[in-house]
Amino acid sequence: MKFIxxxxxxxxxxxxxVYMTDDQRFVLRQLIETVERERPDAVVIAGDLYDRAIPPxxxxxxxxxxxxTIVIELNTPLLAISGNHDSPDRLNFGTAIMxxxxxxxxxxxxxxxxxxxxxxxxxxxxxxxVPYADPAQVRFIFEQEExxxxxxxxxxxxxxxxxxxxxxxxxxxxGHAFVTPGARPxxxxxxxxxxxxxxxxxxxxxxYFKAFHYTALGHLHQAHHVSDERIRYxxxxxxxxxxxENHNKGFLIVEIDGTGNVTVDKRELKPRRDMxxxxxxIEEIEKHPVNEDxxxxxxxxxxxxxxxxxxxxxxxxxxLHVERKVTVKLASSSDPASGDxxxxxxxxxxxxxxxxxxxxxxGVPLTEDKQKLFADTFAEVLREEGGAV
Numbered sequence: 424m425k426f427i428x429x430x431x432x433x434x435x436x437x438x439x440x441v442y443m444t445d446d447q448r449f450v451l452r453q454l455i456e457t458v459e460r461e462r463p464d465a466v467v468i469a470g471d472l473y474d475r476a477i478p479p480x481x482x483x484x485x486x487x488x489x490x491x492t493i494v495i496e497l498n499t500p501l502l503a504i505s506g507n508h509d510s511p512d513r514l515n516f517g518t519a520i521m522x523x524x525x526x527x528x529x530x531x532x533x534x535x536x537x538x539x540x541x542x543x544x545x546x547x548x549x550x551x552x553v554p555y556a557d558p559a560q561v562r563f564i565f566e567q568e569e570x571x572x573x574x575x576x577x578x579x580x581x582x583x584x585x586x587x588x589x590x591x592x593x594x595x596x597x598g599h600a601f602v603t604p605g606a607r608p609x610x611x612x613x614x615x616x617x618x619x620x621x622x623x624x625x626x627x628x629x630x631y632f633k634a635f636h637y638t639a640l641g642h643l644h645q646a647h648h649v650s651d652e653r654i655r656y657x658x659x660x661x662x663x664x665x666x667x668e669n670h671n672k673g674f675l676i677v678e679i680d681g682t683g684n685v686t687v688d689k690r691e692l693k694p695r696r697d698m699x700x701x702x703x704x705i706e707e708i709e710k711h712p713v714n715e716d717x718x719x720x721x722x723x724x725x726x727x728x729x730x731x732x733x734x735x736x737x738x739x740x741x742x743l744h745v746e747r748k749v750t751v752k753l754a755s756s757s758d759p760a761s762g763d764x765x766x767x768x769x770x771x772x773x774x775x776x777x778x779x780x781x782x783x784x785x786g787v788p789l790t791e792d793k794q795k796l797f798a799d800t801f802a803e804v805l806r807e808e809g810g811a812v
Contacts, residue, residue, distance in 0.1 A: 424543045424593070425461070429454065429674040430469035430641030431659035433508065435482030437474070438663060438698075438717070439743035444481045449695040450660045451489055454674060457690060458497050463676065465541055466493055469641030469657065470506025470555055470599030477510065490526060500525040502539055504554040506599040506641055511554060529597075532556040534564050536584050538594075545681030547592040551584050551635075555599040555642075573625050574606045581631045588634065593683050596635040599642050600627045604650045629654055636683040645670050646689060653685050662698040665719045665744075696741060702748075705731065711738050722747040774798050 432451070436443045458466060473482055493501050505514045505528075515530030527539045529552035538549035561576035562568065565583065570576050577600060588594060606628040629650040632638040638654040644667055646658035657675045662668065673691040701708065702721040705728050718739045722728055724747060735742045777797050778789040789797075 424465075424541065424545075424548045424679045425463045426465040426467055426595075426677055427454070427458065427463050427674055428467050428469065428639040428655065428657045428677050429660065430599075430639070430657045431471045431506070431644055432468065432486075433471055433474040433659065433661075433663060434485050435474045435478040436661075436663055441717075441741075441743060442479070442481070443661060443663070444479075444485060446661055446695050448485055448488075450672070450692040451485075453692050454660070455489070455492050455497075457674075457676075458493055458499055461676070462497075463499065464543060465500040465502055465550070467550070467595075467597055467639050468501070468503035469597050469639045470504050471508045471641055472503060472506070472514065473509050475508060476513075494524055494526045498525070500527065500539075500541060502527045502550050502552060502597065504529045504552050504597055504599060504641075505531075507555045509555070511556075514554075527552065529554045532560065532564055532580075534583075536580070538584075540592075545593075547589070548595060548679065549589065549592045550595045550597060553580055553584075553596065553598045573600060574627050577627045577631055581634070585634050593679050594635045595679075596632055596638040598638070598640055600640065601625045601642055602627045602629050602632075602638075602640055602649050602654065604629050636679055637677055637685050639677070646673065646675070652687070655687065660692050661694060662717075665698060665700060668699050698743075701739070705734055708735060708738055714739055715741055718742050720745045773801050777801075 432447065434444070434447055436447070472486060490501060493499050503514075505511045509530070511530040511532075513530070514528050518526075518528045518530065521528065527550075532554050536551060536553065538551045541548050541550065556564070556576065558570050558572055558576045561579060562570040565579050567579055570579055577598070581596075584596075603626050606626040632654050633651070636653065640649075640654070640656045643656045644659040644663065646656055648655045655675060658670060658672060659667075660672055660674065662670060662672060671689075671691055672694070673689055676688040676690060678686045678688075696716050698717040699719075700721065701711075701718045702723060703711075704723045708720070708722075716739065718735075718741070720731075720735050720739070720742055722731060722745065728734070728747065731745045731747070732742065735745050774794055774797060778794060781789040781793075
């Protein structure tokens, strides 16, 4: 059984006010060419097809174009789940009708987790499609009051699947979660990945997936495996923030033989434009050759620069952001090495960021009660924007 594992398309993505739709079409057509050339048994998309619950029309049209090409023109089964950015209800619409054509969309988590069964010359391969759902939803669906975290939720879901697994078949789990060894915090993430929860309750233990021959994951944008080389993130097909500058984007081709042994081949995608940093004085930048990449520019001039964006875009017409590097020491910090205020603030988690801001403005630390109030309010805002908590 050979299938393509991809995830985190984020169609409709805006980066610094620029729609990435044309760039997404450019790389996804490369994926289509691979499907046409290698004829896999299926294409698997592990969540976050869209970037928001209500995507723009152009994003919907692009997804329709991709699905029609893969399923109808190339006659290849496509299996996809919703991620934390998607609207489960919208993706779930009409799924029973589309399954007859080979399009299997799991938008909403259901108490009865029936696998999609595909066959090859060695027998059946069961694909277990598990769409993203927050712990409260899983608690309600499975009627287990003890479910409080994403780890609890995934343990309950996998336990339900394992209870009815056919031991004679090979099994593939498709999910959207933040999976780490031991459910411990990891930094393998990027600024474009929306947090699944506030306060460290989003991590899922990798040991739950040992019963599956392969686990196809989405949510983290850098391709990597977790604990076991059979538990993998494909990563996103494009760079969606400058924190992903050093990622090698692409997708995975997975092959499972008759005994369940797995081989994985990483295929890279060539973007229409790269996304990268440029750091130099404006006088040096003005001497660079004209370049179409998406760049985040840091000016190293000691003095302010007049009309910096206009000057930068004369050389880099698709520049997304320009800033001048200014080092400011945080008065409340006991560590003098923590002086770059812009980086410290940009990379802090929301609660820590607000706490630092509060202390700077008010002159007193933020109490634990107020931290919890902010975390709860911030989590509610994330839910309203797209069900991300």
